[in-house]
Amino acid sequence: MSRAVVVGERGLILGFRGVGMEVVPAEDAEGLRRALGPLSRDADVALVLVTESLAALAPDALEDFRAVSQAVITTIPTHLGGTGFAFNEMRSVVERSIGVDMLGKD
Numbered sequence: 001m002s003r004a005v006v007v008g009e010r011g012l013i014l015g016f017r018g019v020g021m022e023v024v025p026a027e028d029a030e031g032l033r034r035a036l037g038p039l040s041r042d043a044d045v046a047l048v049l050v051t052e053s054l055a056a057l058a059p060d061a062l063e064d065f066r067a068v069s070q071a072v073i074t075t076i077p078t079h080l081g082g083t084g085f086a087f088n089e090m091r092s093v094v095e096r097s098i099g100v101d102m103l104g105k106d
Contacts, residue, residue, distance in 0.1 A: 003044050007035045008051030012078050016049075029058035036061050040069040048073040052085045059089070 006016040010025040017023055024035045032054050039045050048071055055062055055075040065073050075085060095101045 001044065002046035003042075004047040004049070005039055005045055006049045006051075006076075007032060007039075008049075008054050008076075008078075012051055012053075021049075026054060029054075029061070032058050033061045033064075036065045036073075039071070040065045043070075045069070045071045047071060049076045051075065052077050053080070055089075056085045059085075062089075 003022060004020075005022045005024055006013045007024045007026050009027055013023045013025065024039070026032045026035045032050070036048070039048055048065070050062065050073065052075045062073055062075075065071075075089065091101065
């Protein structure tokens with residue numbers, strides 16, 4: 001059965017348990033890397049959500065995850081609002097894929 005997992009700061013992700021998602025607390029860049037390692041090797045994991053504030057500390061960890069896993073990984077804003085990290089990441093992926101910045105600069 002497919003699993004959905006949320007990785008982020010403990011106080012920001014606990015509410016996702018209420019909708020049936022697994023939560024994996026991580027407080028810093030190294031914690032994010034440690035959390036994503038086993039998830040990237042688990043074939044049952046279909047979706048991974050990472051808080052924007054944590055993903056911004058280690059964007060390379062998300063790229064490493066994408067290189068080895070078929071699961072979808074994306075970032076979500078926190079209660080502090082979006083920082084633009086997720087949009088910039090998506091813009092970069094689109095630009096690498098098709099060679100054109102379809103979403104425009106800022």
